[in-house]
Amino acid sequence: MLTFYPGPSKVYPKVANYLQDAIKEGILSQNHRSLAFMDMLKNCILAFKQKLNIPEDYQVYFTSSATECWEIISQSLVKHQSHHIFNGAFGEKWFDYATQLDKTTSCTKFDFQTTFEAKNSYSTHADVICFTQNETSNATQISANFRQETNSNVLIAIDVTSSLGGIELDWKMGDIWLASVQKCLGLPAGMGVMICSPNAINRAKEIGERKHYNSLLFIHENFQKYQTHYTPNILGIYLLLRIMEQIPDIQTISTQIKSRAINFYDFITSKTSLELLIENTQVRSETVIAIKGNIDEILRLKQKAKENNIILGNGYGAWKDTTFRIANFPAIEDWEFDKLKTLLRQ
Numbered sequence: 001m002l003t004f005y006p007g008p009s010k011v012y013p014k015v016a017n018y019l020q021d022a023i024k025e026g027i028l029s030q031n032h033r034s035l036a037f038m039d040m041l042k043n044c045i046l047a048f049k050q051k052l053n054i055p056e057d058y059q060v061y062f063t064s065s066a067t068e069c070w071e072i073i074s075q076s077l078v079k080h081q082s083h084h085i086f087n088g089a090f091g092e093k094w095f096d097y098a099t100q101l102d103k104t105t106s107c108t109k110f111d112f113q114t115t116f117e118a119k120n121s122y123s124t125h126a127d128v129i130c131f132t133q134n135e136t137s138n139a140t141q142i143s144a145n146f147r148q149e150t151n152s153n154v155l156i157a158i159d160v161t162s163s164l165g166g167i168e169l170d171w172k173m174g175d176i177w178l179a180s181v182q183k184c185l186g187l188p189a190g191m192g193v194m195i196c197s198p199n200a201i202n203r204a205k206e207i208g209e210r211k212h213y214n215s216l217l218f219i220h221e222n223f224q225k226y227q228t229h230y231t232p233n234i235l236g237i238y239l240l241l242r243i244m245e246q247i248p249d250i251q252t253i254s255t256q257i258k259s260r261a262i263n264f265y266d267f268i269t270s271k272t273s274l275e276l277l278i279e280n281t282q283v284r285s286e287t288v289i290a291i292k293g294n295i296d297e298i299l300r301l302k303q304k305a306k307e308n309n310i311i312l313g314n315g316y317g318a319w320k321d322t323t324f325r326i327a328n329f330p331a332i333e334d335w336e337f338d339k340l341k342t343l344l345r346q
């Protein structure tokens with residue numbers, strides 16, 4: 001079975017061995033205040049920061065999901081208002097959650113076929129500005145300078161759920177980065193990741209919010225000691241550590257992913273009768289690719305894929321019947337893309 005679903009997505013094949021190792025090593029039955037756990041958490045964060053080239057002074061926290069990170073931001077990091085800039089369903093969902101949470105919100109929607117321009121988009125009153133760097137629903141990405149035209153009292157929060165681990169990110173462009181592990185990181189679902197700049201931590205301290213089980217200050221204070229304030233996903237942390245030890249550094253991965261994206265985009269337009277959902281080449285995502293066709297063609301392809309034990313990602317929302325999505329995540333190997341091409345060529 002091959003899967004190109006953009007989340008949950010293919011897990012790295014080695015996960016099968018790591019699962020067995022986790023049992024053998026007994027880490028799953030260790031108390032999360034034990035030295036063995038604290039060591040593991042420390043090594044995991046170190047390896048994660050090293051492989052992804054995360055600045056020394058940025059903090060890494062593990063949560064339950066990307067969705068939880070959205071809530072943590074509203075609860076613990078927004079003073080008065082968050083401003084949300086988006087062109088698709090995940091960015092909008094984040095905005096909707098934030099709006100339910102007792103803080104003022106505002107938004108700028110932009111057309112998904114157009115290149116995002118920072119100019120004029122920022123609300124002057126917001127103290128946190130939220131972007132979805134890779135919009136999984138419509139297969140677009142923002143490559144803009146996120147810090148443009150903002151003052152230093154504004155925090156930039158960036159959802160990179162479907163790009164973290166696949167492409168190189170310019171960490172200094174953001175204060176809060178969030179993701180979950182079941183997409184580009186090639187792991188089983190059940191864990192989120194949040195990466196915070198010193199400014200973000202200072203903001204959390206300034207606000208001093210401690211009302212929630214997942215208040216960022218609780219998370220931060222515990223992670224400083226390589227502990228967690230509730231029993232965490234120990235298996236998830238273990239698997240992430242093992243994967244981080246296994247993968248090449250992010251520059252290497254990013255180069256491979258970008259060239260495979262170019263290659264596959266080119267293949268679709270030149271070797272098939274299909275089209276790309278995203279016409280503007282500047283905004284096409286490098287990690288999630290959306291392919292368009294007429295209803296019959298898409299239906300036929302999906303059936304054919306099924307017969308060949310290949311799972312394509314369904315189109316999102318209104319595009320369900322006329323598109324499908326392909327994850328270009330690093331856990332998927334080149335030979336799998338070759339099989340996919342054979343299927344799509346027919």
Ligand SMILES: *Cc1c(COP(=O)(O)O)cnc(C)c1O
Binds near residue numbers: 090134
């Ligand atoms: C999948 C996804 C989410 C939600 O992730 P969960 O782990 O289910 O919370 C959020 N944002 C983007 C861009 C996503 O692709």
